[in-house]
Amino acid sequence: MxxxxxxxxxxxxxxxxxxxxxxxxxxxxxxxxxxxxxxxxxxxxxxxxxxxxxxxxxxxxxxxxxxxxxxxxxxxxxxxxxxxxxxxxxxxxxxxxxxxxxxxxxxxxxxxxxxxxxxxxxxxxxxxxxxxxxxxxxxxxxxxxxxxxxxxxxxxxxxxxxxxxxxxxxxxxxxxxxxxxxxxxxxxxxxxxxxxxxxxxxxxxxxxxxxxxxxxxxxxxxxxxxxxxxxxxxxxxxxxxxxxxxxxxxxxxxxxxxxxxGKRIGVPKEYRIDGMPAEIEALWQRGAEMLRDAGAEIVEISLPRTKYALPAYYVIAPAEASSNLARYDGVRYGHRARIEAQEGVTEMYERSRAEGFGKEVRRRVMIGAYVLSAGFYDAYYLRAQKTRTLIRQDFEAAFSAGIDAILTPATPSAAFGLGEVGDGDPVQMYLNDVFTVTVNLAGLPGASVPAGVDKAGLPLGLQVIGRPWDEAGMLDVAYALEKASGFAAKPRKWW
CATH class of the missing domain: 3.90.1300.10 (Amidase signature (AS) domain)
Structure with missing residues (x-):
């Protein structure tokens, strides 16, 4: 080979x-x-x-x-x-x-x-x-x-x-x-x-x-x-x-x-979450220093609605998933469950979806159906959409103030073991998205760049968030980080 x-x-x-x-x-x-x-x-x-x-x-x-x-x-x-x-x-x-x-x-x-x-x-x-x-x-x-x-x-x-x-x-x-x-x-x-x-x-x-x-x-x-x-x-x-x-x-x-x-790079104070590993905090600080050494001005900014992003996301995303996945009914394509002669189309729909969807998909479809249901739409889905608008406005305010890009951690930890997170408590798994979901809610571009390793030798990344439609500027900041960090680690072949 x-x-x-x-x-x-x-x-x-x-x-x-x-x-x-x-x-x-x-x-x-x-x-x-x-x-x-x-x-x-x-x-x-x-x-x-x-x-x-x-x-x-x-x-x-x-x-x-x-x-x-x-x-x-x-x-x-x-x-x-x-x-x-x-x-x-x-x-x-x-x-x-x-x-x-x-x-x-x-x-x-x-x-x-x-x-x-x-x-x-x-x-x-x-x-x-x-x-x-x-x-x-x-x-x-x-x-x-x-x-x-x-x-x-x-x-x-x-x-x-x-x-x-x-x-x-x-x-x-x-x-x-x-x-x-x-x-x-x-x-x-x-x-x-x-x-x-x-x-x-x-x-x-x-x-x-x-x-x-x-x-x-x-x-x-x-x-x-x-x-x-x-x-x-x-x-x-x-x-x-x-x-x-x-x-x-x-x-x-x-x-x-x-x-x-001439670039102004924002560092949002709200991304310093409780329980953040010291290695992630140190990498983030080092990333800011690398961009400063490359000529950028580092500016602390505020994105005050950040703390609401994860709950808003886990209302909006399951709601849309519930709607999108309604098309998988066992009739037009894909898996169709066997039913007894006395059973009808409703039983076929239910059994096909129960057999075809995995546990996590079933969980999110049920959450989505719940938040869209009569009596709960305003309390959950509509409120989450209003929160989404406020999150987008936070970013708009930062960029309007002259910020060219935003630097944050990409993840709250290095890679974890299979089966180590979320077993019996899916919220623990959802917390892995804490630094990334804001970008999707606001429709912004974002890039993850490898910038270091933890004490176990596992890679760690930094996230660069760009202005709307400014992938070019965002990638240039990512490129500067890549050059400055000199990340060259590769996994040792064991397979």
């Missing part, structure tokens, strides 16, 4: 264009790495034949001198994205056997630019989870281990398969989706870069919905430059998605200069 799978997207682009490496050779390196990494359970479906056909087509374009940035680059696709001809199960038994006859807008853009599809990546069922333990395919195992400890760790969720695959060099990059932190949290826990764009920057058409006003697709990569390249390919207006913004897509890669002179 060659080491080509360890390349970044930018390195592979240069090698492919200069003919130093071939698209087929690069793809085979990734396929070999995937085969050797079965214990990680990162892929839910591998498509070697499709990958080889894609690599051959990409090589033809390369030989003709017509090579977009992603031409010949092997990618993994989160199982939430519909790829024509490949299973799209959203890691749920209720969609077992579903093969979409259409392509999501985001993946269509990637294939148009010559990217190679390696297969579908494991995830939390319907993107509901923070540890990738709710998947019908079983949990993804992080490629990282604590020093001197063989206990399996979570890669985070819901894009845990994407994070593990990129961190373990099974693919050069991956797609993810972020509803409350599902790109940024797993990226932080596995030492990679994850970007959640502004709501509307990437089309949601052809992506299985969790919470429609919060979901957003984004890239998960080894470096900030790679994230800029991949985001540039994924983004763009789509008339098939009514929430897609008709705005030009900047050259995100060209914006990466790392010069922070």
């Amino acid at each position: 060659s080491d080509l799978a360890r390349l970044t997207i930018a390195e592979a682009r240069e090698g492919l264009r200069s003919r130093r490496i071939g698209a087929a050779e690069l793809t085979e390196s990734c396929l070999d790495a995937i085969t050797a990494a079965t214990p990680l359970n990162a892929f839910s479906h591998v498509s070697p034949d499709r990958a080889r056909v894609g690599a051959a087509a990409a090589q033809t374009r390369l030989d003709a001198g017509e090579a977009p940035d992603l031409c010949g680059v092997p990618l993994g696709i989160k199982d939430l994205f519909c790829v024509e001809g490949l299973p799209a199960q959203a890691a749920s038994n209720i969609l077992e056997g579903f093969v979409p006859p259409y392509e999501s807008s985001v993946t269509a853009r990637l294939w148009e630019r010559g990217a190679v599809c390696l297969g579908k990546l494991n995830m939390d069922e319907f993107a509901m989870g923070s540890s990738n333990e709710s998947s019908a395919f079983g949990p993804v195992v992080s490629p990282w281990r604590r020093a001197g400890d063989a206990a399996p760790l979570t890669p985070g969720g819901s894009s845990g398969g994407s994070a593990a695959a990129v961190a373990a060099d099974l693919c050069l990059g991956a797609t993810g989706t972020d509803t409350g932190g599902s790109i940024r949290q797993p990226a932080a826990l596995t030492g990679i870069v994850g970007v959640k764009p502004t709501y509307g920057r990437c089309s949601r058409w052809g992506i299985v919905a969790f919470a429609s006003s919060l979901d957003q697709a984004g890239p998960m990569t080894k470096t900030v430059r790679d994230a800029a390249i991949l985001l540039g390919a994924m983004a763009g207006h789509d008339p098939k998605d009514s929430t897609s913004a008709n705005r030009p897509v900047p050259d995100f890669e060209a914006a990466l200069v790392g010069d922070m002179r």
Whole structure:
């Protein structure tokens, strides 16, 4: 097995264009790495034949001198994205056997630019989870281990398969989706870069919905430059998605200069939560110092409604999930339960959903149905939406005061062991989203950048929150952090 799978997207682009490496050779390196990494359970479906056909087509374009940035680059696709001809199960038994006859807008853009599809990546069922333990395919195992400890760790969720695959060099990059932190949290826990764009920057058409006003697709990569390249390919207006913004897509890669002179970076005091590990606090402080050394002015700011973000999110997201998942009834596609002759369609609906949905999905659907029900709508859902507006106004006030970007921790801890959190108390798992959900509620762009390791040798990330539609500026701040931190740690191969 060659080491080509360890390349970044930018390195592979240069090698492919200069003919130093071939698209087929690069793809085979990734396929070999995937085969050797079965214990990680990162892929839910591998498509070697499709990958080889894609690599051959990409090589033809390369030989003709017509090579977009992603031409010949092997990618993994989160199982939430519909790829024509490949299973799209959203890691749920209720969609077992579903093969979409259409392509999501985001993946269509990637294939148009010559990217190679390696297969579908494991995830939390319907993107509901923070540890990738709710998947019908079983949990993804992080490629990282604590020093001197063989206990399996979570890669985070819901894009845990994407994070593990990129961190373990099974693919050069991956797609993810972020509803409350599902790109940024797993990226932080596995030492990679994850970007959640502004709501509307990437089309949601052809992506299985969790919470429609919060979901957003984004890239998960080894470096900030790679994230800029991949985001540039994924983004763009789509008339098939009514929430897609008709705005030009900047050259995100060209914006990466790392010069922070004249930038004002906000540090929100409300993010200093009780019980925050000293290592997270120290990393955050060090990140601010690195940006100051790069020329930025560090300004303490206030986002006073931050403390209401998590409860508001866990009202709004389940409510939208309850509505979106009502379509899975065992009639049109997916799992259909067997019923007795004397039973009717109602029993078939109930049994199909009870058998097809996992525990966490059932929990959130029931919460959502409750908060939307007569007598509780005003008390819960409407109040949460009003709180969401206030949270967005906090960010608007900060940016109006001249703040260019905001720096926060990405997660409240390093990766935890599988089965260690949330067993019997799901709220403990939900607390992993404490630093990330505000970004989704406000529709802002956010990026997680690896910036250090804890005492057990596990990666820790910092989050950069940008102005609306200013992914370019946000990525430049992330790039400055990446350069200053010099993060180069990789998981030691045990699989």
